Amino acid sequence: MPSHEHPRESADRTRLAPVLAAATSELTAAGVASPRVDAELLAAHVLDVPRGRLLITDTIRAAELARFRSLVAGRARRVPLQHLLGTAAFRHLELAVGDGVFVPRPETELLAGWGIERTAPGATVVDLCSGSGAIALAVADETEAARVVAVERSEAALRWLRRNAADFPSVRVEHGDVTDPDLLAELRGGVDVLLCNPPYVPDGTPVPPEVSDHDPAEAVFGGGDGLEIIRPVIALAAKLLRPGGWLGIEHDDVHGAAVPALLDADGRFTEVTAHDDLTGRPRYATARLG
Known part of the structure; x- marks a missing residue:
């Protein structure tokens, strides 16, 4: 563990890759047309980073994970992605x-x-x-x-x-x-x-x-x-x-x-x-x- 990282912070974190994989599977099962993209956009929204930065983001905190799972559940209920994000790109x-x-x-x-x-x-x-x-x-x-x-x-x-x-x-x-x-x-x-x-x-x-x-x-x-x-x-x-x-x-x-x-x-x-x-x-x- 790097010396600057607080022990509680490590305990508070979950690896992002399997979280995204699980969300993608959930959205696929729900019939969402672009499950991986939607999962990544929701994760980027929760983490407040551009989607491209997910490639270099290893972990997600517990509070962020809870919010992410809630948003994924909403998307699985077919709530529009844009409603969950609060914005639509045009x-x-x-x-x-x-x-x-x-x-x-x-x-x-x-x-x-x-x-x-x-x-x-x-x-x-x-x-x-x-x-x-x-x-x-x-x-x-x-x-x-x-x-x-x-x-x-x-x-x-x-x-x-x-x-x-x-x-x-x-x-x-x-x-x-x-x-x-x-x-x-x-x-x-x-x-x-x-x-x-x-x-x-x-x-x-x-x-x-x-x-x-x-x-x-x-x-x-x-x-x-x-x-x-x-x-x-x-x-x-x-x-x-x-x-x-x-x-x-x-x-x-x-x-x-x-x-x-x-x-x-x-x-x-x-x-x-x-x-x-x-x-x-x-x-x-x-x-x-x-």
Whole structure:
């Protein structure tokens, strides 16, 4: 034992490697999709170190071990990893998330990136169905937009959105319903980029326990065909965008043809384009107001 290490400290410690192995086995048995990664992220969270430092971390203290095992048990019950950590990573941001707000997904970073590329300095950007604020705050963080308006209907989600937006002076949080044709009437014809990740999963579609038990249903399901919110969003976007303004809407992977068809059928949009995610699944559609 090194001379600087207190004897009680050694007695208080357990080797980390078998602890991680046991947690990985527990999460595997529970059906968690990425058991080793989740176990390591929870351990790094408890130890307050970057995940990469686990490679050179040999032991874990008793109090940390108890907390870690509690978090692993929660993950085994399919509580979302992000709820256990208290944050969700999105592009360059760490967003506060928890009960009542949809956990942002990595695939939505693609839509946000598309919108960021089209946001010129001084632009006005609107993020509908904002949830935690992921898209709106990424735009505010990575562009020189003059104004970013984040719209959310759910009171529970608004609490998370306001908390996340507090450090972004260019972001205005708006309590509103995207099916209201008069929403943001003062911006009509003046929006440069409008982005939306709406509820779009068709009703009755099987979803993992993390979604069914923890994501708000109103943020997940979009009616019988999954398009109940997307239809009014397209109509609203046509009112809010300036001529030449850009629209991007995320959708379910069964909507690869349906959403571009809705944009074409509206008659006011040009450059309608379908986009896949990194796994090759249809994920979002974009267009320009003619």
